[in-house]
Amino acid sequence: MSAPAVRLQGVSKRFGEHIAVQPLDLEIPEGGFYSIIGPSGCGKTTTLRMVAGLETPDSGTIEVAGGDVTRTPAYRRPVNTVFQSYALFPHLDVYENVAFGLREEKRPKDEIGRRVGEMIELVRLTGRERSRPKQLSGGQQQRVALARALVKHPAVLLLDEPLGALDLRLRKQLQSELKDVQRRVGITFVYVTHDQEEAFSMSDRVAVMNEGVLEQEGPPETVYRRPSTLFVAEFVGMANRLAARVVGTSAAGYAVRLADGSTADAAGPDGLADGDEVSLIVRPENMRLGDAGVPAVVRAVSYLGPSRSLRVEAEHLGPLAATIPGNAGPVAEGDRITLSWSPADAWLVRAA
Amino acid sequence: MLSRDRLLRGALALPTAAYVVAFFIVPLVVIVVYSFARVSLVTFNISFDWNLDNYRQIHDPLYFDTLVRSVVLSIGATVGCLLLGFPLAYFISRQPRTWQRVLLVFVIVPFWTSFIVRTYATVNLLEEHGPLADLLQTLHVISGPLMILYTPRAVAIGIIYSYLPLMVLPIYVALERIDDELLAAAADLGASPQRVFRRVTLPLALPGVAVGCVIVGIPAMGEYVIPEILGGGKTLMLGNVITDQFLTVGNIPFGSAIAVVLMALMAVVLLATRRFTRVETG
Amino acid sequence: MRIRRHWFTGLVSLAVIVFLWAPLAIVAVNSVNKNPLLVRWGGFTTSWYHQAISNPDVRAGLRATMVVAATSTLLSLAIAVTGCLWWRRAGSRSRRVFDGMTYLRIMLPEVVFATALFLVFTRAHFQLGTGAVIIGHTVWNSAYATLIVQARTASLDPALEDAAADLGANPWRVFRRVTLPSLFPAILAAGLLAFTFSFDDVVTTYFLNGTANPTLPVVILSMIRFRVSPEINAIGILVMLFTVTMFAVAFLAVSGAGWSTRRSRA
Numbered sequence: 037m038s039a040p041a042v043r044l045q046g047v048s049k050r051f052g053e054h055i056a057v058q059p060l061d062l063e064i065p066e067g068g069f070y071s072i073i074g075p076s077g078c079g080k081t082t083t084l085r086m087v088a089g090l091e092t093p094d095s096g097t098i099e100v101a102g103g104d105v106t107r108t109p110a111y112r113r114p115v116n117t118v119f120q121s122y123a124l125f126p127h128l129d130v131y132e133n134v135a136f137g138l139r140e141e142k143r144p145k146d147e148i149g150r151r152v153g154e155m156i157e158l159v160r161l162t163g164r165e166r167s168r169p170k171q172l173s174g175g176q177q178q179r180v181a182l183a184r185a186l187v188k189h190p191a192v193l194l195l196d197e198p199l200g201a202l203d204l205r206l207r208k209q210l211q212s213e214l215k216d217v218q219r220r221v222g223i224t225f226v227y228v229t230h231d232q233e234e235a236f237s238m239s240d241r242v243a244v245m246n247e248g249v250l251e252q253e254g255p256p257e258t259v260y261r262r263p264s265t266l267f268v269a270e271f272v273g274m275a276n277r278l279a280a281r282v283v284g285t286s287a288a289g290y291a292v293r294l295a296d297g298s299t300a301d302a303a304g305p306d307g308l309a310d311g312d313e314v315s316l317i318v319r320p321e322n323m324r325l326g327d328a329g330v331p332a333v334v335r336a337v338s339y340l341g342p343s344r345s346l347r348v349e350a351e352h353l354g355p356l357a358a359t360i361p362g363n364a365g366p367v368a369e370g371d372r373i374t375l376s377w378s379p380a381d382a383w384l385v386r387a388a
Numbered sequence: 389m390l391s392r393d394r395l396l397r398g399a400l401a402l403p404t405a406a407y408v409v410a411f412f413i414v415p416l417v418v419i420v421v422y423s424f425a426r427v428s429l430v431t432f433n434i435s436f437d438w439n440l441d442n443y444r445q446i447h448d449p450l451y452f453d454t455l456v457r458s459v460v461l462s463i464g465a466t467v468g469c470l471l472l473g474f475p476l477a478y479f480i481s482r483q484p485r486t487w488q489r490v491l492l493v494f495v496i497v498p499f500w501t502s503f504i505v506r507t508y509a510t511v512n513l514l515e516e517h518g519p520l521a522d523l524l525q526t527l528h529v530i531s532g533p534l535m536i537l538y539t540p541r542a543v544a545i546g547i548i549y550s551y552l553p554l555m556v557l558p559i560y561v562a563l564e565r566i567d568d569e570l571l572a573a574a575a576d577l578g579a580s581p582q583r584v585f586r587r588v589t590l591p592l593a594l595p596g597v598a599v600g601c602v603i604v605g606i607p608a609m610g611e612y613v614i615p616e617i618l619g620g621g622k623t624l625m626l627g628n629v630i631t632d633q634f635l636t637v638g639n640i641p642f643g644s645a646i647a648v649v650l651m652a653l654m655a656v657v658l659l660a661t662r663r664f665t666r667v668e669t670g
Numbered sequence: 671m672r673i674r675r676h677w678f679t680g681l682v683s684l685a686v687i688v689f690l691w692a693p694l695a696i697v698a699v700n701s702v703n704k705n706p707l708l709v710r711w712g713g714f715t716t717s718w719y720h721q722a723i724s725n726p727d728v729r730a731g732l733r734a735t736m737v738v739a740a741t742s743t744l745l746s747l748a749i750a751v752t753g754c755l756w757w758r759r760a761g762s763r764s765r766r767v768f769d770g771m772t773y774l775r776i777m778l779p780e781v782v783f784a785t786a787l788f789l790v791f792t793r794a795h796f797q798l799g800t801g802a803v804i805i806g807h808t809v810w811n812s813a814y815a816t817l818i819v820q821a822r823t824a825s826l827d828p829a830l831e832d833a834a835a836d837l838g839a840n841p842w843r844v845f846r847r848v849t850l851p852s853l854f855p856a857i858l859a860a861g862l863l864a865f866t867f868s869f870d871d872v873v874t875t876y877f878l879n880g881t882a883n884p885t886l887p888v889v890i891l892s893m894i895r896f897r898v899s900p901e902i903n904a905i906g907i908l909v910m911l912f913t914v915t916m917f918a919v920a921f922l923a924v925s926g927a928g929w930s931t932r933r934s935r936a
Binding site: 396397400401402403404407408411412414415416418419422472473475476478479480482491494495497498500501502503504505506508509510511512513519549552553602603606607609610611612613616617626627630631634635640643644647650651654658 | 675676678679680682683686687689690691692693694696697700748749750752753755756759760768771774775777778779780781782783785786787788789790793805806808809812816841866869870872873876877887890891894895902906907909910913914917918
Binding site: 088089090109110111112115116117119120121123125126127136137140141184185188 | 827829830832833834835836837838839840843844847848851852
């Protein structure tokens with residue numbers, strides 16, 4: 037098995053009083069599209085910058101493609117970055133921007149010409165080589181930034197929220213283009229964003245950070261369906277949270293007692309014992325309208341087209357959210373309904 | 389990598405730090421030290437016995453008058469600049485953008501000419517039988533030759549002439565920020581033009597006025613060339629006395645004491661106006 | 671132009687502008703006035719200009735001034751650029767000291783600091799002359815240069831230098847390929863300004879020049895003192911044309927060349 041693209045061991049960083057990153061262990065496998073997500077201030081950008089060499093960690097080691105780069109300055113690391121503001125050099129045209137890194141490597145002129153040409157074609161900007169950055173649209177500038185970083189064939193490409201300034205339609209278009217490019221080029225992409233949906237749509241694996249701590253890491257589906265902490269459960273999607281206590285095991289995994297005294301079966305992580313306080317997580321889309329289950333009164337209904345979003349008040353269990361198909365219903369405010377879910381869709385998370 | 393970064397940054401500060409300490413701070417400290425010394429005007433030996441004699445000598449009417457005159461002239465010139473400069477700054481700030489630029493050019497270009505040339509030009513202007521004399525005679529303001537040259541008034545006029553753009557610019561910057569709509573709103577709420585000026589324009593212009601007064605008043609106190617050329621040896625300001633003591637008389641300790649007094653005056657003015665020169669943002 | 675609404679201030683403004691330009695106009699007129707007494711118009715002549723240009727004192731003065739101004743400018747720029755680069759990454763307390771020192775050098779009456787340097791040099795038996803003048807000029811010239819360059823460095827996007835380092839440029843190459851080109855208009859303006867201030871300076875030069883090699887302003891000052899000749903007007907106009915041109919170019923460099931680098935956002 038080849039070395040991971042990036043390995044962080046015990047890496048931490050503080051700025052004055054504020055601890056940006058707690059000692060962090062993370063391995064990013066080679067060759068895929070990896071995202072680090074979390075709210076503003078969670079430390080994801082700081083972590084990215086430490087991998088790039090633009091910040092020095094206070095402790096720990098950083099390895100890229102098997103080599104220790106902790107003490108290596110940024111300009112000697114096999115890592116390149118696409119910056120949030122693109123950081124295109126305003127006094128250089130597109131061609132010179134993309135060629136910048138190759139000139140630093142002192143490559144011969146025709147090699148530079150060939151590689152720059154290939155890259156500009158890859159990001160579909162042929163014909164704009166002589167334009168200045170300020171003459172380009174946001175989307176075009178982003179592509180120049182991408183080309184500029186990729187042309188050096190780095191071991192790892194880092195992207196720091198590169199799509200933040202673009203409108204929704206353009207963002208979606210560029211997301212699929214980025215994914216496409218990554219597959220074609222085969223370089224490990226490490227992508228930082230606060231937008232969970234964006235990360236999930238592009239990534240092979242996702243790491244969730246909060247307040248300097250890595251909460252969970254894994255394929256998007258695992259993180260979504262089997263969150264390991266309450267924070268992760270609620271950051272990656274809407275979640276119904278029911279307080280519960282473990283009372284035994286079941287076919288699905290565990291049996292728990294809910295606040296209204298009823299028991300439910302649910303899946304959960306290994307190692308939970310009887311008596312443990314947990315939260316039962318059920319996603320709104322896994323709720324079903326049916327004859328048996330939790331009785332509730334509908335407080336609000338929103339028709340969204342493909343789905344209907346319900347806010348209900350359940351006796352003893354409190355407010356719940358449910359998302360049902362748009363063609364199920366009709367449901368109106370004040371209706372008495374019953375909600376149920378399959379135990380396989382219920383997941384236990386240790387209570388905070 | 390960490391220490392190398394820090395070393396590099398330290399190296400960048402070195403030129404400025406070394407130069408400022410060696411050729412700015414040290415000489416000023418030396419001046420202060422020498423102001424407490426004594427010199428024999430026969431042997432020109434300087435002895436350090438830490439006395440305040442030099443400072444006492446400043447109380448001598450000869451020198452004290454000069455001190456007072458420097459302060460008075462500098463205040464007078466500042467007020468003169470304010471009286472002339474404020475209306476000019478106000479007028480320019482109310483014009484459309486392109487006219488503002490044109491007018492500013494007219495105000496700034498004389499400032500870009502050589503300092504000596506400007507002062508010499510003022511000499512020409514204030515000549516006994518010069519153009520200003522002709523003008524005033526035609527207007528029957530005066531009957532004989534214009535006896536203003538080589539008097540304190542000439543020096544004040546010279547200072548005003550040289551420093552006027554320095555007063556106009558900060559006031560213009562402060563006034564320019566005041567939107568015409570703001571003044572219209574005040575009028576709409578029932579304020580007469582005088583009250584609009586007093587309650588809206590003036591307070592907003594105050595930081596600019598304060599900055600202008602400081603950058604005119606402080607250098608004016610230490611002026612040398614203008615009183616030299618326009619005072620013709622008859623009107624002396626602190627700058628001339630200091631130069632005289634150092635280069636002609638050779639009484640370095642005394643000259644140093646006067647220089648220290650000038651520095652103290654400057655510090656007083658700066659501290660006193662600190663409250664007013666803070667600009668309102670937003 | 672809106673005159674009617676502001677007729678009073680407009681009138682004062684007109685008077686002030688005439689007041690500012692009249693003396694210069696008089697010098698200009700007198701520089702071509704045949705009448706050497708300059709009391710009234712004596713006819714057009716360019717003889718004063720010929721006299722001024724061929725005056726050996728004036729030529730020597732000009733040469734000395736050029737040497738002093740050029741050297742002081744280069745030194746001042748070196749001090750200003752290094753200082754500003756340091757300032758960018760400096761803590762707020764260090765910055766305040768730095769800024770304080772910059773403003774102090776500008777605000778302090780020139781006479782005080784010129785005498786201080788004079789004292790130090792003479793006591794240390796350091797020869798007064800062109801070298802001393804250059805050192806003296808650089809003290810305040812570097813402050814002016816720092817202010818101008820600082821305004822530009824404050825608006826430099828740090829991400830650009832991060833990007834250059836990320837792409838393989840070591841700190842020196844980052845400076846040469848990214849920082850310096852961005853700073854260029856400010857450096858040009860600061861250089862022209864410093865040169866002109868140095869060219870024009872009287873007080874510091876007068877104290878530190880010693881007896882040989884007077885600069886042009888010192889030459890003019892002694893000519894004015896002794897009321898030697900009407901060619902002073904011609905010299906004055908020539909100097910004026912030179913300084914105005916320098917300032918004008920500096921101004922254009924600062925305002926024209928695009929102050930901001932953050933314009934490229936969609």
